[in-house]
Amino acid sequence: MSPNTPASLKAFLNERGFRLTPQRQVILHIFQTLSQGDHLSAEDLHQILRRQGERISLSTVYRTLHLMTYMGILRELELAEGHKHYELNAPNRHQHHHLVCVQCNQTLEFESELIDRIGSKQAEIEGYHLLDCQLTVYVICPEAMEQGWSHTLPRDWICSRSMQSRHVAQSLSQLESRLENGSESADQE
Amino acid sequence: MSPNTPASLKAFLNERGFRLTPQRQVILHIFQTLSQGDHLSAEDLHQILRRQGERISLSTVYRTLHLMTYMGILRELELAEGHKHYELNAPNRHQHHHLVCVQCNQTLEFESELIDRIGSKQAEIEGYHLLDCQLTVYVICPEAMEQGWSHTLPRDWICSRSMQSRHVAQSLSQLESRLENGSESADQE
């Protein structure tokens, strides 16, 4: 389900009446370069593209994400941040699931073959074709518990390790250095 | 975690520095009246309130949904429709999980104690406090498969049993009759 070379991507797309465009190639490549556990939102991806100097419109970003999800190349994640995230849907790798703290948005991955089996059995029973199955465990992190969640947690308290955007910013810059390898010193805001 | 009487709701809120308002009482009552498996979006809830003659603003609806989710009274569901749904987070009842067809948005519920156990064990291992755990199984329904998904599925094809809003409309009218009991003949659009 996950074409690794431009040629196999082309074949994969053409078989279904879609076309290989430079934009799609670049986007897939970015996902292939992400490290394990990283996942991007449409906005993140658009940022990365811009910093790389690619002029790919946001519309195309959304369209490509949908197309690739639809074809099973990408996996769409619903975490706690209010927008979707995407990652490669590697077939060899076990599906992984997420533990996410609703206070700080930190997410931990874990695997469970058992869950995958339950999901696929359930789909089978009902006569449906399985696409993906995701267990999301919503939790409160120890920090928030210490602060007295949910009795006295100050409503404007922010978890010390709140990573809403920090996490993304971090992985973006990591990714950049990996991709650009010192081509142009981008000015981060 | 789920206060059943106005008095216990009041205690529950006050303990944490929140107040019992008529609005909150009415909203909780609506969720308590929903039948198993029903879940409402903010918009659905607002509709119901209006039809009941309650003048509760949409802002308050959203705020109340958040508050009650935050306190564990409600459960926030991420299905495939692009907006969140809420239902009572009944502690006695087993958590249930969802099978959702990404073509027609039909959702089926199922239970699995095993999944709940895996989720809570995982939270425990990492030292987090479990709030909720949801397995969402994304599938393609048999109809879409017959249409040739994903090789030749026409891009504008719509699954015959596509129920995006039909399901909701149905449960709204059921709920109405249960709540209003023939008080005023509402004019459905």
Next chain:
DNA sequence: GCATACTTGAGAATTAGTCTCATTAATTTC
């Protein structure tokens, strides 16, 4: 009962995502 602080309502503002349409460019055809 009064003061305090939490809540509400109304509407403006924001955000994520979708849609439209003229233009561009992969593929297919010849």
Next chain:
DNA sequence: GAAATTAATGAGACTAATTCTCAAGTATGC
């Protein structure tokens, strides 16, 4: 390999869902 066909792109308008702001209202604690 040039022309015809049809999909894809970019730009920006648009929509839906949700959040924010702030003045006015009202539970609660004393």
